Amino acid sequence: MEPIVVFPDPPPPELAQTLDMAGYTWVAAGSADLAARVEPADGWAGAIVVADRDPDAAWAFCRSVRKGDNALGPLLLLVSGAQLGDLELRDELFDDFCLTPFHPREMEARLRHLFWRKGGGTRPELVEYGPLALNLETYQASIDGQPLDLTYMEYELLKFLAQHPGKVFTREILLSRVWGYEYYGGARTVDVHVRRLRAKLGDEHANLIQTVRSVGYRFG
Amino acid sequence: MEPIVVFPDPPPPELAQTLDMAGYTWVAAGSADLAARVEPADGWAGAIVVADRDPDAAWAFCRSVRKGDNALGPLLLLVSGAQLGDLELRDELFDDFCLTPFHPREMEARLRHLFWRKGGGTRPELVEYGPLALNLETYQASIDGQPLDLTYMEYELLKFLAQHPGKVFTREILLSRVWGYEYYGGARTVDVHVRRLRAKLGDEHANLIQTVRSVGYRFG
DNA sequence: AGGGCCTGTGAACGCAATGTGAAACGGGCG
């Protein structure tokens, strides 16, 4: 089995010990860049991200590793109880989570179950909503079966919105979740991307992205 | 959302309480037969099986419910730490598990994540009062199920009032709490917004916002 | 009944939030 990539470097000793005891091979990486550089030819089996120490760095790692073109295996988060609320908007970033301090046997069980699920049923990684379909593997979007020619940011923005249909997001939230936490720039950038998305969606479906005045945008 | 089926009947009180608090509708079933008999037309949203009391019965329930021709939603197990080993050979029976005693917020997070993975639908945060419902995530208000087209300030004012039913607020208090502490403007602004709210609520429900002469307004 | 408050009502004003077009920026590639 390919190794698991673990963030951060070094990981907490109890995590390292648990992984060793359970017989997993793993490699620690201090950043997504590093993880990509030392990635084995056949990819990582999955990732374990410790998020209770430096949450922002952990989320950034998740995002980067999930955006990689390689279809990364399951991603398991390690969070503190106080972070449970933070998970709400980040469902797409992880497959399972475990509270710290964790019981080694619980961690083992979760990892085993994650990898079992991975091997058993390969699901088509799709986001669908009405006539819209986003293929997360091929980075292709289509509406009514017609492929859309979206740029990277357009695709990412549409994906994020479509993953939370109905929910309203402020421009600031969108900037931090789609562009990245460290992004510092004008909020009007969002408007412009929304405009181009609407144009590419066509008159008929432009209203898939709705404006909520003095709040933000909503999909659906 | 369709109800969740819970085993056994009755479930542990803390589980029932957590589900209620999180806003899920659920039905307890003492056996798979019973669960099949009372199943709604559109199926169960998922299942929660408490396995720490009577493991054998719990496994039997899982097997039966999984064998049903209906594609049951996610199945979440509730197990004790001592049972972690038992999970190893039963990966196909469940989608996620939670250790007892469980933290309500962990349970909520797992349920949300399970249902998110299933269909993208998350449980909305609502403010409800009689026929009125305010969805805090989508910024949508509805009365008797009919959506209301409210502006931002109308929505905010109605939300504030509905969050404190029965309580009377002076115009000054409303201005400071809804508009903002630093707000400096005429108190008649409140009147106008109340009027438009009443108009949009319709004749039948206009009295949801009551005038308390020479004091202010009250909801309910 | 009458007068003083208080609230409801309709319309108009003005600003702030958003839409829109185009130009500047920046990085990758030939």
Added chain:
DNA sequence: CGCCCGTTTCACATTGCGTTCACAGGCCCT
């Protein structure tokens, strides 16, 4: 180096809606 594409920023147009005002109507007290 210069071109191309995607992104960001800016300036301007537009419109939605929050605020204000004047007046009408109702309630309560004397």
